[in-house]
Amino acid sequence: MDSAYNFKEYEQKIYELWEKGNFFSPDSYPDHKDQSFCIMMPPPNANDPLHIGHAMFIAIEDILIRFNRMRGLDTLWLPGTDHAGIETQFVFEKKLAKKGESRFDYDRETLYKMIWDYVQENSEVATGQMKKIGASADWSRFKFMLDPKVVEVVLNTFSKLHEKGLVYRSLKLVNYCTKCGTSYSELEVEHEEKSDTLYTIQYGPLQVATVRPETLFGDVALAVNPSDSRYKDFIGQNVEADFPWGKISLPVISDDYVKTDFGTGVLKITPFHDPNDYDVWQRHLNEVSKPIAVINHLGKTTNVPEQFSNLNVNKAREAVVLALEENGQIVKKEPYLHTVGTCYRCKRVIEPLPLPQFFIKVKPLVEPILEALDSKKLAVHGAGHDKILKHWLQNLRDWNISRQIVWGIRLPIWYNTEETQNIQVVFVNKDKQTINSLLSDAIKQGYSLEEIKSGLQSINVPDTAEYVVSPTQPDENVNWIQETDTFDTWFSSAQWPFSTLLASQEQNDFARFYPTQVMETGYDILPFWVMRMLMIGKFVTGELPFNNVYLHGLVRDQKGQKMSKSKGNVINPLEIIEKYGADALRMALVIRSTAGLDKSVGEGDFKAMRNFSNKIWNAARFITTALDLNIKGQDETNQAFIKKMSEVEAQVTQQLTNFKIGQACETTYEEFWHWYCDVCIEDTKQQKLSSDLLKDGLKRFLVLLHPFVPFVSEAIHQELNQTPNQPLIAKNWPL
Numbered sequence: 001m002d003s004a005y006n007f008k009e010y011e012q013k014i015y016e017l018w019e020k021g022n023f024f025s026p027d028s029y030p031d032h033k034d035q036s037f038c039i040m041m042p043p044p045n046a047n048d049p050l051h052i053g054h055a056m057f058i059a060i061e062d063i064l065i066r067f068n069r070m071r072g073l074d075t076l077w078l079p080g081t082d083h084a085g086i087e088t089q090f091v092f093e094k095k096l097a098k099k100g101e102s103r104f105d106y107d108r109e110t111l112y113k114m115i116w117d118y119v120q121e122n123s124e125v126a127t128g129q130m131k132k133i134g135a136s137a138d139w140s141r142f143k144f145m146l147d148p149k150v151v152e153v154v155l156n157t158f159s160k161l162h163e164k165g166l167v168y169r170s171l172k173l174v175n176y177c178t179k180c181g182t183s184y185s186e187l188e189v190e191h192e193e194k195s196d197t198l199y200t201i202q203y204g205p206l207q208v209a210t211v212r213p214e215t216l217f218g219d220v221a222l223a224v225n226p227s228d229s230r231y232k233d234f235i236g237q238n239v240e241a242d243f244p245w246g247k248i249s250l251p252v253i254s255d256d257y258v259k260t261d262f263g264t265g266v267l268k269i270t271p272f273h274d275p276n277d278y279d280v281w282q283r284h285l286n287e288v289s290k291p292i293a294v295i296n297h298l299g300k301t302t303n304v305p306e307q308f309s310n311l312n313v314n315k316a317r318e319a320v321v322l323a324l325e326e327n328g329q330i331v332k333k334e335p336y337l338h339t340v341g342t343c344y345r346c347k348r349v350i351e352p353l354p355l356p357q358f359f360i361k362v363k364p365l366v367e368p369i370l371e372a373l374d375s376k377k378l379a380v381h382g383a384g385h386d387k388i389l390k391h392w393l394q395n396l397r398d399w400n401i402s403r404q405i406v407w408g409i410r411l412p413i414w415y416n417t418e419e420t421q422n423i424q425v426v427f428v429n430k431d432k433q434t435i436n437s438l439l440s441d442a443i444k445q446g447y448s449l450e451e452i453k454s455g456l457q458s459i460n461v462p463d464t465a466e467y468v469v470s471p472t473q474p475d476e477n478v479n480w481i482q483e484t485d486t487f488d489t490w491f492s493s494a495q496w497p498f499s500t501l502l503a504s505q506e507q508n509d510f511a512r513f514y515p516t517q518v519m520e521t522g523y524d525i526l527p528f529w530v531m532r533m534l535m536i537g538k539f540v541t542g543e544l545p546f547n548n549v550y551l552h553g554l555v556r557d558q559k560g561q562k563m564s565k566s567k568g569n570v571i572n573p574l575e576i577i578e579k580y581g582a583d584a585l586r587m588a589l590v591i592r593s594t595a596g597l598d599k600s601v602g603e604g605d606f607k608a609m610r611n612f613s614n615k616i617w618n619a620a621r622f623i624t625t626a627l628d629l630n631i632k633g634q635d636e637t638n639q640a641f642i643k644k645m646s647e648v649e650a651q652v653t654q655q656l657t658n659f660k661i662g663q664a665c666e667t668t669y670e671e672f673w674h675w676y677c678d679v680c681i682e683d684t685k686q687q688k689l690s691s692d693l694l695k696d697g698l699k700r701f702l703v704l705l706h707p708f709v710p711f712v713s714e715a716i717h718q719e720l721n722q723t724p725n726q727p728l729i730a731k732n733w734p735l
């Protein structure tokens with residue numbers, strides 16, 4: 001053995017030894033038990049470089065996987081990457097913008113192919129980095145969320161939800177540009193300061209401040225703050241206002257959203273034209289009537305009194321204000337500076353508009369999960385996060401699964417173009433012009449349905465339209481058009497524990513590995529991902545996808561601060577590996593960590609854990625090269641050693657079995673350094689402990705150390721035994 005451990009020399013070599021020998025595949029262990037142990041790797045975004053949070057989950061999951069594999073369980077860690085819908089499309093569009101292009105230059109199929117190629121280029125980077133950390137995942141079973149077989153499973157799930165009556169279509173607000181005929185994700189909306197007028201309107205007995213009098217026809221309520229004593233007698237009452245176009249009667253509701261010091265402290269609630277008002281409406285569904293849209297997708301007024309109809313927003317505002325002024329109902333006009341969303345393409349102000357979208361009824365999906373929590377069939381390891389999960393489940397609203405983007409799985413929804421009225425289409429024609437019009441008008445202008453479909457960017461179909469659910473075009477003899485919305489990213493990732501196994505080339509994988517044993521991930525995505533995996537997994541397969549949830553915390557800097565680029569305290573895991581080795585990175589992240597709580601690390605921790613790797617190496621080197629092999633020792637010390645060694649093994653085993661991973665790591669570290677090295681090696685030097693026992697202890701410790709520091713332990717094992725076909729990774733755990 002070399003005098004010092006040079007991790008740079010060993011890590012890559014060792015990983016290749018495992019990978020070439022197929023030691024990550026459960027199929028390489030025919031003598032393992034029938035009992036399986038399976039973890040689905042939380043799929044990182046395919047085009048993201050790894051950050052310290054990824055290193056955390058890889059370290060923890062790899063520890064559990066190596067431990068259970070060594071215990072002789074049929075062990076699978078299935079890796080993959082996610083398409084990460086909106087985020088990825090957004091990043092890609094920024095790349096396009098650098099070339100002076102945008103998504104509007106492409107039909108959806110072309111755009112999809114371009115993003116696909118871009119993601120594939122980057123996907124290798126992420127997996128290469130996971131390997132550097134030592135991930136013993138079965139790369140032969142790697143899955144990408146948009147692999148055709150995974151997509152097939154996702155579409156089947158949607159059909160099943162639809163068959164069971166759990167899918168419905170309803171209006172939901174989107175950020176819409178009425179000029180470009182498209183909606184935008186939150187990420188894409190630009191914000192700018194705009195000076196407008198704040199109008200105070202006499203609304204029956206109350207005065208209401210608003211910047212948008214033209215949406216008055218879409219009001220469903222007036223709202224005040226529950227603590228505002230000025231209006232407490234109005235709450236729950238109806239107020240009546242006599243406007244030039246007729247009488248309006250609205251309920252007064254109370255909601256914390258209303259600020260007592262804004263305007264008069266009374267707001268009008270227009271759910272279909274303001275996202276905050278939409279949220280207020282959702283909290284008061286029983287108190288108010290269903291709203292109507294008074295601005296359409298072309299930016300014109302609709303469903304309003306004749307004299308204001310079919311005007312664009314600014315004209316409508318002028319007309320309404322004039323009518324109110326003539327009636328003496330404008331109490332005050334004051335300049336008002338506020339931030340509005342704008343279209344990054346044409347700079348027009350974004351109009352929040354209701355768009356028909358697909359929803360899943362969650363109540364029937366939530367109930368079995370609440371039962372599993374109550375009956376302890378489902379355990380959440382993570383400092384009280386079981387209660388948080390319960391709270392989320394109890395308060396979950398129906399799930400909007402429609403996203404108006406290209407990069408995702410297109411909804412298997414079909415509309416009959418011959419029977420459906422008022423389909424709005426946006427498409428790129430042969431001359432590369434974008435056309436935004438009603439389908440019937442486009443056809444009248446001489447476009448064929450095929451041309452429209454091949455250049456299609458999006459469609460907007462009235463919420464009353466009938467539709468058919470089918471993975472492929474339902475019937476050759478009808479002119480169908482497919483919904484252009486794609487699924488929410490979480491809808492496909494919610495199926496990850498079973499879609500990956502059902503899509504496997506190995507016929508038996510689903511039966512063999514489902515349900516999985518534990519879902520390990522960050523607590524920050526508990527409601528988005530973990531909860532939805534439980535709901536959908538149980539619904540589709542009849543079983544919980546896993547019985548244990550292990551939540552790790554955020555990784556913070558040594559002062560306990562969140563890492564951020566602006567603070568300059570971000571730790572790049574690859575730089576740490578370069579400086580101190582992968583084992584040091586893993587140890588520093590995991591040791592003394594507690595499920596559900598954040599973990600602070602700094603340079604000092606990585607250094608200390610590199611010293612630990614060196615300590616193991618030096619101990620092994622001493623024992624194999626410098627030790628006098630004829631020391632018999634004293635009975636008492638020998639017996640005590642045998643007893644304690646077994647106790648350490650039992651303790652680490654128990655801690656890992658109970659998901660006390662940070663503690664197991666600490667036990668191994670402490671006992672190896674401060675008992676084995678500090679006490680036992682000294683005992684042998686002083687002739688008290690048998691050299692054979694000490695040597696045996698090293699072998700046994702290498703096994704215990706392996707899940708935590710796989711590289712240095714394997715490197716020593718190989719130095720001592722020279723058996724690449726029987727590596728430490730495949731050794732038996734003692735208990």
Ligand SMILES: [Zn+2]
Pocket residue numbers: 177178179180181343344345346347348
């Ligand atoms: Zn625009």
